[in-house]
Amino acid sequence: ARRQVGLPRARYGGRNAVTMLPGGGIGPELMSYVKEVFLHGGVPVDFETIQIDPQSDNNDDLQYAIMSIRRNGVCIKGNIETRSLDTAIISRNVAIRNELDLFVNVINVQSYNNIPSRHKNVNVIVIRQNTEGEYAMLEHESVEGVVESMKVITEENSTRLARYAFELAKNNGRSKVTAIHKANIMKLSDGLFLETCKNMSLNYPDIKFEHMIIDNCCMQLVSNPHQFDVMVMPNLYGSIVSNVICGLVGGAGLISGRNYGDHYAVFEPGTRNTGSSIAGTNTANPVAMLSASADMLEHLGHKVHCDMIRTAISKTLNEDMVHTADLNGTAKSTDVVHNVIKHVKSIAGRI
Ligand code: ADP
Ligand code: MG
Numbered sequence: 001a002r003r004q005v006g007l008p009r010a011r012y013g014g015r016n017a018v019t020m021l022p023g024g025g026i027g028p029e030l031m032s033y034v035k036e037v038f039l040h041g042g043v044p045v046d047f048e049t050i051q052i053d054p055q056s057d058n059n060d061d062l063q064y065a066i067m068s069i070r071r072n073g074v075c076i077k078g079n080i081e082t083r084s085l086d087t088a089i090i091s092r093n094v095a096i097r098n099e100l101d102l103f104v105n106v107i108n109v110q111s112y113n114n115i116p117s118r119h120k121n122v123n124v125i126v127i128r129q130n131t132e133g134e135y136a137m138l139e140h141e142s143v144e145g146v147v148e149s150m151k152v153i154t155e156e157n158s159t160r161l162a163r164y165a166f167e168l169a170k171n172n173g174r175s176k177v178t179a180i181h182k183a184n185i186m187k188l189s190d191g192l193f194l195e196t197c198k199n200m201s202l203n204y205p206d207i208k209f210e211h212m213i214i215d216n217c218c219m220q221l222v223s224n225p226h227q228f229d230v231m232v233m234p235n236l237y238g239s240i241v242s243n244v245i246c247g248l249v250g251g252a253g254l255i256s257g258r259n260y261g262d263h264y265a266v267f268e269p270g271t272r273n274t275g276s277s278i279a280g281t282n283t284a285n286p287v288a289m290l291s292a293s294a295d296m297l298e299h300l301g302h303k304v305h306c307d308m309i310r311t312a313i314s315k316t317l318n319e320d321m322v323h324t325a326d327l328n329g330t331a332k333s334t335d336v337v338h339n340v341i342k343h344v345k346s347i348a349g350r351i
Contacts, residue, residue, distance in 0.1 A: 014044055015044040015045065015046055016044065016046070016072075016074070016302075017048055017071075018045050018047055018048070018072055018074045018075065018076060018300075019047075019048050019065065019068040019069045019071075019072045019074070019075040019076075020047040020048065020049045020050070020075070020076050021049075021065055021075060021076075021078065021080065021096075022051060022077075022078050023052070023077060023079045023080040024054065024274050024276065024279075025078070025079065025274035026078070026273075026275035026278060026284040027077075027079060027080075028078070029279070029284065029333065030078060030284065030286055031078065031289070033286045033290065033334075033337045034076065035047065037290060037293070037309060037337065037340060037344055040344050040345050040348065041305055041309065041344040041345075041348045042351075043302065043305045044302065044305075045300070048068050052065055052080050052092050054081060054082045054084075054092055055084070057089070059095075062092050062095060062096070065096070066095075066096060066099050069100060070100070070263075074266075074296060074299065074300060075265070075266045075267070076267045076268065076289075076292060076293060076296055077096075077266055077267070077268045078268065078269075078274075078289070079093065079268070079272050080093055081274040081276065087139070090137065093272070094135055094137060097130050097266070098131050100261055100264045100266070101261040101262065101263070101264075102130050102260060102264060102266055103129065103130055103131050103161060103261055104127060104128070104161055104164050105128040105129075105238060105257055105258070105259050106125065106126070106257065106258045106259075106260065107126040107128075107245070107256075107258075107270040108125050108256075109122060109123070109124045109242075109246060109248075109249055109255055109270070110122065110123045111123070111249045111250075112254070112314070112317050112318055113318050114321055115250045115254070115317060115323070116250070116327065116328050117248060117249050118248045118249075119226070119248050119249070121226065122226065122245070122248055122249050123229075124230075124231060125168065125174070125229070125230045125231070126233075126238060126241060126242045126245060127168065127230065127232040127233070127238075128232075128233055128234075128239070129157060129158070129161050129233070129234050129238065130238075130259055131235075132153065132157055132234075132235060133151055133235030134234075135235045135236070136150055136152040138152070151189055152189075153190070153192050153234065155192060155196060158193045158196035159200065161232060162179075162196050162199075162200035162232060163200055165177050165200075165232040166203065168230065169204070169207050169229070170206075170207060174207070174230050175207060175208055175229055176207065176208040176209075176228075176229040177197075177201065177208070177209055177230045178210045178211065178217075178228055178229070178231050178232070179193070179197040179209070179210075179211040179212075179231075179232050180211070180212055180214050180217050180232070180234075180237050180241060181193055181194045181211060181212075181214065181233065181234070181237075182214050184213060190234065193234055194211055197209070198211070214233070214240075214241075217231075217237075217241065218240070218241070218244060221245060221248070222244070222248070225245065225248055242257070242270060242271065246270055250326075250327055251285075251326050252271045252275070252285075252288070253269075253285025253286075253287055253288050253326045253327075254285065255269070255270035255271070255291070256268070256269060256270055256292035256294075256295050257269065257271075257272070257292070265296075267292040267295050267299070268289075269289055269292060271288075282332045282333045283325050283332065284333050285324040285326050285327065285333070285336070286324075286336050286340075287317065287336065290309060290313055290340060291313060293309065294309040304351055308347045308351070309340070309344065311347060312340045312341075312342075312343035312344045312347065315343050316336060316339045316340050316343065322335055322336050323336075324336060
């Protein structure tokens with residue numbers, strides 16, 4: 001994980017302060033599980049919780065949340081849903097990523113042994129541009145009935161994304177980076193992205209570089225995901241590809257995602273779902289958010305506590321087979337959480 005530089009971090013007596021944005025839908029219940037697990041594991045983290053109202057027509061709570069992340073350096077978040085088509089209501093999720101310059105989204109997708117899924121032994125890292133491309137939020141109706149939407153690709157952001165991908169591959173013993181694009185149609189924008197990745201690959205002769213068009217990539221992913229190792233791509237393709245890959249190994253409730261810039265880090269479920277339809281039913285799979293909390297502990301340098309939670313999750317899913325309905329199981333969310341806590345307590349007792 002990228003180390004934070006710059007502002008000093010709030011840290012009282014060896015504890016870390018972290019911003020928590022529960023968001024909507026299942027976000028608040030998932031956050032309550034994270035807090036319960038941290039409590040039983042003696043995790044030295046204090047949360048500063050901020051609830052953002054996405055319907056509000058001012059951005060006061062959004063700005064307050066961003067200020068809190070700037071102060072703490074680290075955030076864990078649920079999805080903040082802005083369904084409104086009113087152009088004055090901006091996406092809070094996009095605003096947070098853009099204002100904090102969280103230029104990269106990283107999702108490690110690895111199969112769990114005992115979870116029913118389309119494919120076994122998938123192990124792919126998706127690296128997605130997180131602040132520009134189709135998410136530039138530059139849309140207008142030029143004349144009635146004609147809407148223009150600007151997709152922005154910059155050499156600067158493509159370069160640091162490509163560097164991030166190759167550095168991550170190098171530091172994690174990965175052998176291949178595949179750039180995903182549609183440069184055959186979007187010759188200038190995706191062309192620049194692809195060229196930048198190609199140029200960056202010249203600095204890493206030990207890592208194989210390949211590139212693939214997004215449509216073929218989707219077909220290859222569902223038929224043979226094992227051919228991929230590290231993948232790097234612009235924003236919108238990243239959104240789609242990461243959801244496809246998470247689906248291959250078991251769905252929205254399993255995999256965590258990380259957002260990094262040079263100064264801040266934000267942790268969340270990999271597919272960024274709100275789960276409005278299952279909120280309050282005790283059926284949401286808590287694993288993706290608990291994994292996000294473990295990623296956060298790794299980033300903060302709390303290795304022992306991170307490993308404790310990862311081990312507890314893996315024992316719960318692979319050995320005890322306590323699975324929620326999305327994994328064809330019969331367990332409730334709280335059954336999974338209590339099973340994780342059982343292991344956390346036993347490991348914490350030995351630390
Ligand atoms: P919606 O926008 O309707 O709330 P989402 O886009 O949030 O749906 O999620 C897509 C699908 O994934 C939904 O069927 C949702 O119920 C499911 N889902 C998302 N998160 C989880 C989770 N943690 N556990 C189980 N199912 C989930
Ligand atoms: Mg949704």
